[in-house]
Amino acid sequence: MGSIKYLVIAFIYSATLIYPQSKYTVEGSIGIISPFNSSSGLTGTIQLNRSLNENLQLFLNGMYGQWDKYNIYYVPEFSSSEYQYNSPYKTYSADNHSLFSVNLGTRFFLHENKIINLFFDAQIGLSLLSYNEYDLYEFEYPTGQIILVPDLSSAVEVNETLFAVGFGPVFERKINSSFSLYLSAKLNTMLNTGDTELFSKRGTYFLVSAGFTHTI
Numbered sequence: 001m002g003s004i005k006y007l008v009i010a011f012i013y014s015a016t017l018i019y020p021q022s023k024y025t026v027e028g029s030i031g032i033i034s035p036f037n038s039s040s041g042l043t044g045t046i047q048l049n050r051s052l053n054e055n056l057q058l059f060l061n062g063m064y065g066q067w068d069k070y071n072i073y074y075v076p077e078f079s080s081s082e083y084q085y086n087s088p089y090k091t092y093s094a095d096n097h098s099l100f101s102v103n104l105g106t107r108f109f110l111h112e113n114k115i116i117n118l119f120f121d122a123q124i125g126l127s128l129l130s131y132n133e134y135d136l137y138e139f140e141y142p143t144g145q146i147i148l149v150p151d152l153s154s155a156v157e158v159n160e161t162l163f164a165v166g167f168g169p170v171f172e173r174k175i176n177s178s179f180s181l182y183l184s185a186k187l188n189t190m191l192n193t194g195d196t197e198l199f200s201k202r203g204t205y206f207l208v209s210a211g212f213t214h215t216i
Helices: 002-018
Strands: 024-035 041-053 056-067 070-074 089-112 117-140 145-174 179-190 204-215
Touching: 024 056, 024 179, 041 204, 056 117, 089 145, 117 179, 145 204
Parallel strands: none
Antiparallel strands: 024 041, 024 204, 041 056, 056 089, 070 089, 089 117, 117 145, 145 179, 179 204
16 A cells, blocks of 8 residues: 555655646546456446646546456366266356456557547556355266366455556547547556556456546
């Protein structure tokens, strides 16, 4: 939580001291979060923007999301050669995911026309991820098929603090001088989730959200 406090302080300092004449806007949105190899869920985001000039903004946001299962795909084994099945099966090793994320970022203006304005967001931040993790055990059907099943009695609550990076386009529709609607799509990845790859299946998710922007 100390690192999140420093992110907030850094944003306020840069926004108020370095660019004291700029405009503030606030945003609110709801969206769909789709982590790799997982069920989809819902999110809500609140964001504060600070315009540095016509083409560049700083922003600070807080996002909360929930989704259920982290899925594992595998080809089941057979104790007898009489039955064979080569298609992958699906089980899960974790569920009840919740994510709270605080991010500091920049928004770049790309294109403007009479209908839609196009921006690009890039952000870094910290994510607090919690979920229940399960051991898997083998269950054998009378046919000899052996599948993996989560042992619900082995549930362990996991809480992780992760470094996060995200980026993606924002499509804005101006309603008047102080109010806009927007649609955004971001690819986000969280590091230190037990994978060495930057865009790992365990720590990467898409976030599509729709919301409003209001000038303060």
